[in-house]
Amino acid sequence: MIRFSHVTKEYPRTGVALSNASFRIGKGEFAFLTGPSGAGKSTILKLVYMEERPTSGDVRVGGIQANEIKRRDIPIFRRRLGIVFQDFRLLEDRTAEQNIAFALEVTGSSRDAIPGKVSRLLTQVGLASKGPSYPRELSGGEQQRVAIARALVNDPVLLIADEPTGNLDERAMRGIFQLLRDINASGTAVLMATHNLGLVRRSEFRVIEINRGQIVFDSADSSSPPGGNDPPPTDV
Amino acid sequence: MSLTLREVALGLRRAPLLSVLSVLTIACSLFAFGLFGLVALNVSEALRHVEERVEIRAFLADGTPIEAVSAAVGDIAAFPEVARVDIITPEQALARARKEMGEFQDVFDAAVLPASLEIRLKPGYRDPTTVKAVAERVRTYSFVDDVRYGEEWVQKLYSIRNIAGATGVVLGIAFAGVAVIIIGSTIRMTVLARAREISIMRLVGATDGFVRRPFLIDGFLKGVVGGLIALLLAWIAYTLVNRTLGIQSSFFATHTAVFGVLAGGVIGLLGSALSVGHHLRDV
Numbered sequence: 160m161i162r163f164s165h166v167t168k169e170y171p172r173t174g175v176a177l178s179n180a181s182f183r184i185g186k187g188e189f190a191f192l193t194g195p196s197g198a199g200k201s202t203i204l205k206l207v208y209m210e211e212r213p214t215s216g217d218v219r220v221g222g223i224q225a226n227e228i229k230r231r232d233i234p235i236f237r238r239r240l241g242i243v244f245q246d247f248r249l250l251e252d253r254t255a256e257q258n259i260a261f262a263l264e265v266t267g268s269s270r271d272a273i274p275g276k277v278s279r280l281l282t283q284v285g286l287a288s289k290g291p292s293y294p295r296e297l298s299g300g301e302q303q304r305v306a307i308a309r310a311l312v313n314d315p316v317l318l319i320a321d322e323p324t325g326n327l328d329e330r331a332m333r334g335i336f337q338l339l340r341d342i343n344a345s346g347t348a349v350l351m352a353t354h355n356l357g358l359v360r361r362s363e364f365r366v367i368e369i370n371r372g373q374i375v376f377d378s379a380d381s382s383s384p385p386g387g388n389d390p391p392p393t394d395v
Numbered sequence: 396m397s398l399t400l401r402e403v404a405l406g407l408r409r410a411p412l413l414s415v416l417s418v419l420t421i422a423c424s425l426f427a428f429g430l431f432g433l434v435a436l437n438v439s440e441a442l443r444h445v446e447e448r449v450e451i452r453a454f455l456a457d458g459t460p461i462e463a464v465s466a467a468v469g470d471i472a473a474f475p476e477v478a479r480v481d482i483i484t485p486e487q488a489l490a491r492a493r494k495e496m497g498e499f500q501d502v503f504d505a506a507v508l509p510a511s512l513e514i515r516l517k518p519g520y521r522d523p524t525t526v527k528a529v530a531e532r533v534r535t536y537s538f539v540d541d542v543r544y545g546e547e548w549v550q551k552l553y554s555i556r557n558i559a560g561a562t563g564v565v566l567g568i569a570f571a572g573v574a575v576i577i578i579g580s581t582i583r584m585t586v587l588a589r590a591r592e593i594s595i596m597r598l599v600g601a602t603d604g605f606v607r608r609p610f611l612i613d614g615f616l617k618g619v620v621g622g623l624i625a626l627l628l629a630w631i632a633y634t635l636v637n638r639t640l641g642i643q644s645s646f647f648a649t650h651t652a653v654f655g656v657l658a659g660g661v662i663g664l665l666g667s668a669l670s671v672g673h674h675l676r677d678v
Contacts, residue, residue, distance in 0.1 A: 208598075231603060238600035248595050252409055264398050265601035309599065 160186045160317055160348045161207055166216035168202050168372075176202040178372045179216070182379075184350060184365075186316070189343040191359050192352040194369040200352035203369065204321050207350065208240055209233050221316060238266050241310025241347070245322035247302045249294040255305045256281065256290035262312045280308040284338060300331025307338060311347075318342060320351040324358065332358065402609035403616070410588055414617070420581045421621025422628065424574035425659050429629035429647075431570045432655070435563045437644045442556050449521040449552070451514040451530050451544040459510070459538040467536050468512065476520035476529050481513040509540065523550045578621075579666040582614050586670045593674065603675050610667045618663020622656035 161184040168177040177199045184190050192200045205211040206218050209225050218225035223236055249258050259277045268276070281287050284304040294302050303323055310318055320339060324332035336358060343349045353359065359366055368376035407414045455464060464482060472480045483491075488508040514533065516526065526549050534542045586593070596606050626647075633646050647655065 234597060234600045234602045234605075237598065242598050248591070248598065250592060250595060252405075262599040265596055265599055265605055313600065 160184050160188065160221060161350065162217070162219040163203070163206070164217040164219075166206065166213045166218055168199075168206060168211060169214040175372050177206070177213075177369075180369075180372075180374050181216075182367055182374060182377055184348060187343070187346050187348050189340070189349045189364040190351070191362070191364055191366045192350060192369065193354060193356065193359055193366055194375075195354060198369045199372040200354075200369055201321055202372075204319050204350070204352055207317075208237060208242055208319055238313045239316050241307075241313070241315035241318040243303065243306045243310050243318070243320045243323050245325035247294070247299075247306045247326075249302055249305055249309075251294050254291050254293055255286060255297065255301075255308075258294070258305055259309045259312060262309045266313055268312075276312065280311055281305075283311070284308040285334075298331065299327050300334055303327065303331070303335050304338065307335070307342070311342065315347055317348045317350065320349065322352055322354070324353065324355060336362075399605075399608045399612065403612045406585075406589065406609060406613055410585070413585060413588055417581045417585055418617050418621050418624065421578050421617055421659060421663060422624035424577045425622050425625035425655070425662075426628045428567075428570045428574050429625050429655060430632060431566060432647070433629060433633060433644070435567065436647065438559055439563070440645050442552075442559060443518075445552060446518070446521050446556070447515075449516060449526060449544070449549055451516070451526065451533060451542060453512040453514065453530075453533045453536070453539045454541045454543075455510045455512065456538045456540045457509065463538055464510075464512075467538075471512065471514060471533060474529060474532070476516050476525055478515045478517040480515075483511045483513050485510055512539075521549070521553075523553050575662055575666065578618070578662050579669060582610075582617070582663065582666040583670040583673075585613065586610060586667075586674050590674065593671075597675075606675060607668070607671045610671045611664050614663035614665075614667025615660045616663070618666075619656055619660040621663070622659025625659065626652055626656055 161182075163180050163182050166177060166180045167175065169175045180199075180203065192203060194200055202211065206213060206225065207220055209218075209220070209223075209228060212218075212225050220236075221239055228236060249255075250261065253261060256277045259280055260273050263273045263276060264270075277290070278287070281290050284307050286301060286304050286308070289297060289301060289305075292301075294305070297305065303326075307318075307323075318339070323339070324335050327335060332355070339349050339351060366376065366378040367374060468480045468482060471477055485508045488511065492508065512533070514529065516529065520526075520529075523546070526544050527546065530542045530544050533539060593606055630646065633644065636642070637644055
C-alpha cells in the first residue's frame with residue numbers, strides 16, 4: 160500500500176524534516192506513526208497524500224510513484240484516500256450532511272446517489288441524527304466523526320489520520336479510535352499519526368516511531384514489538 | 396455546472412461585504428478608466444472635426460475654359476487621397492467672403508476674387524506630407540495660379556494629433572494597468588478569504604479545474620457588474636459635465652459601451668484565473 164525507500168525531505172527554510180526513511184505499510188494494515196511534535200510525522204503523511212514530493216528517495220502509494228505523478232493527477236489519486244486532521248477541516252457554513260455531500264459532489268458522484276450515501280456514512284460514524292447540524296453545533300468528537308465520514312465517501316483503500324484525537328477528551332478519543340478500528344476491520348488501511356503514547360500502548364497495532372526526522376523504531380522490524388501481534392505487512 | 400453556479404452563489408452569500416467591496420473596487424477602477432476614455436473620445440472627435448477642415452484651395456487663372464476645369468475636377472477627384480472636389484465660382488467666393496467677414500462686406504467685389512477648386516481629403520490622408528504632395532500635383536495644372544493649404548496650420552494640427560494620440564495610448568495603458576492590478580488584488584482577497592475551502596476541496600479530490608471554475612465565474616460576474624456600474628457613473632458624469640458646462644460632448648457608442656462592460660468581465664475573469672492559479676500552486 161505504502162512504500163518509502165530512503166526518503167529524505169528537506170525544506171528550503173527549515174532544513175531536513177525527514178531523513179533516509181524506509182518502511183512499508185501493507186494493504187489493510189493499521190499503523191501508528193508516533194513521535195514528538197516536529198519529529199516529522201506530518202511530513203510523512205504529506206508525502207503519502209502527495210502534498211509534498213520527496214527531495215530524494217522513492218515514495219509509492221497504491222502503486223503510484225510520487226516523483227512521477229503529474230500535478231493535475233494528484234486530485235484523482237487522492238480520491239482513493241481518506242484524510243482526516245486534528246482540526247477537522249469542516250466547512251463551517253455547511254451542515255454535517257452538506258460537508259459529506261460536498262466531497263461526493265466535487266468528485267463527480269451522481270446526484271441521485273448522494274443523499275443515500277451521505278445517510279449511510281452518517282449512520283456508519285454514529286451520527287445518523289446529526290445530518291442537519293452545523294459543525295459549531297457539534298462536539299469535537301462529533302465533528303471528527305463527520306470528518307471521518309467525509310473521508311470515507313469514495314471508499315478509500317487508505318485512511319490517513321493526522322492527530323485525529325488531538326483535540327478530543329478521553330471519551331471522544333476512544334470513540335474515534337474505535338471507529339478507525341472498525342474502518343480498518345472492513346479492509347481499509349489506516350495510517351494514524353499521534354503523540355498519544357497511551358493510546359498506542361493500549362493497542363495491538365504496528366508502531367513506527369519517528370524522532371528528529373528519522374525512524375527510530377518500527378514494531379514490524381522489532382523482535383519485541385510493543386504492540387505485539389500486528390499482521391505482517393503485505394505490500395501491494 | 397449547476398454545482399459550480401451553486402458554489403458561486405454560496406461564495407457571494409458567504410461574504411456579501413467582500414463581494415460588494417470587490418464589485419465597487421472594480422467599478423471605481425473601470426470608472427476612472429471610463430472617464431479617461433470619455434476625455435480621449437471627445438478630444439479625438441474634436442480633432443477629427445478640425446481635421447475635416449483640412450482643404451487644398453487651388454486658385455484658377457482668369458478666363459480658364461469651363462471644359463478644362465471640369466476635366467481637371469474629374470482627374471483630381473480620382474486621386475486616391477481626395478474625398479471631393481468643388482468648384483467655387485467668383486460669385487460663390489464673394490458670397491462666402493461676405494458671410495464670413497460681415498463688417499467688411501462692402502469691401503469685396505466679385506471681380507477681385509478668382510474662381511477656385513476646393514479639394515477635401517479622405518480621413519487618413521490629412522497629414523502634412525500627403526496634403527503637400529496632393530497640392531503639388533494640383534499645382535501642375537497650367538491654369539492653376541496658386542495653391543494654398545495652410546501648411547503651417549496642417550503641420551501644427553498633425554503634431555497636436557500625434558501628441559494627443561501618444562498621450563492617449565500611454566495614459567490608456569497606465570489606467571488599464573492600474574485597473575487590472577486593483578481588480579486582481581481585490582479578487583486575490585476573495586480567493587484568500589476562501590483559502591480554507593480551497594484546501595479542503597483539494598484534500599477531498601477536487602481537480603484544479605473544479606476549484607477554479609466558481610472563481611472564474613465569480614470574477615467574470617463581478618467584472619461585468621462593476622463594468623455596468625462604471626458605465627452608469629460615466630454616464631452620470633457625462634450628463635453633469637454637459638449640463639454644467641452647457642456643451643454637447645460625445646458619449647460611448649453602444650458597441651463601445653458593451654465592449655467596455657465585457658472587458659470588465661474579462662479583466663475579472665483573468666484576475667481570478669491568475670489569483671486562483673497562483674493560490675493553487677502555493678497550496
